[in-house]
Amino acid sequence: MNKIEHIGIAVKDINAANKIYQKLLGYEHYKTEEVASEGVKTSFFTCGESKIELLEASTKDSPIAKFIDKKGEGVHHIAFSVSDIRAEVRRLKKEGFVVLNEEPKKGADNKWVVFLHPKSSNGVLVELCQERE
Ligand SMILES: CC[C@@H](C(=O)O)C(=O)SCCNC(=O)CCNC(=O)[C@H](O)C(C)(C)COP(=O)(O)OP(=O)(O)OC[C@H]1O[C@@H](n2cnc3c(N)ncnc32)[C@H](O)[C@@H]1OP(=O)(O)O
Numbered sequence: 001m002n003k004i005e006h007i008g009i010a011v012k013d014i015n016a017a018n019k020i021y022q023k024l025l026g027y028e029h030y031k032t033e034e035v036a037s038e039g040v041k042t043s044f045f046t047c048g049e050s051k052i053e054l055l056e057a058s059t060k061d062s063p064i065a066k067f068i069d070k071k072g073e074g075v076h077h078i079a080f081s082v083s084d085i086r087a088e089v090r091r092l093k094k095e096g097f098v099v100l101n102e103e104p105k106k107g108a109d110n111k112w113v114v115f116l117h118p119k120s121s122n123g124v125l126v127e128l129c130q131e132r133e
């Protein structure tokens with residue numbers, strides 16, 4: 001793993017959350033992006049070498065909608081940047097982690113992403129991210 005790429009935060013209202021995180025960080029987000037395949041609207045803030053990803057559900061069955069229904073707003077996942085996502089998937093499977101999608105899928109901000117089930121990482125949903133060429 002190279003670094004924490006982003007921390008994903010589930011929010012009910014991305015416009016309201018943007019204002020809060022703008023005040024918190026002292027600067028504006030640099031982009032918004034809808035990822036229809038994941039049922040989310042995102043907003044990204046830089047934070048040093050890492051990012052904050054705000055996530056609002058765009059569909060009723062979005063993982064974000066389910067998460068907020070059960071747990072409320074808050075930290076939803078931690079994403080790690082990796083250089084070779086397929087090699088990391090092979091390594092992590094051997095280590096016993098539960099991989100949710102073996103085939104990397106298109107994430108936000110020009111990334112390939114793979115998720116690991118929170119039950120295999122102490123209740124934390126983990127995302128692996130590799131830059132798309
Ligand atoms: C924008 C794209 C991308 C990026 O580029 O950055 C994203 O970040 S997309 C983010 C949204 N997408 C995902 O989260 C995809 C991966 N997630 C999943 O596949 C599912 O959400 C899940 C983790 C497998 C859970 O789905 P499911 O089993 O259907 O949900 P339940 O509500 O029944 O929960 C079961 C169990 O798991 C706990 N849970 C759910 N989500 C989380 C979470 N984010 N962190 C920690 N724990 C989580 C949930 O509370 C249930 O626990 P118990 O009640 O104890 O059984």
Ligand SMILES: [Co+2]
Binds near residue numbers: 006008053077079127
């Ligand atoms: Co993410």
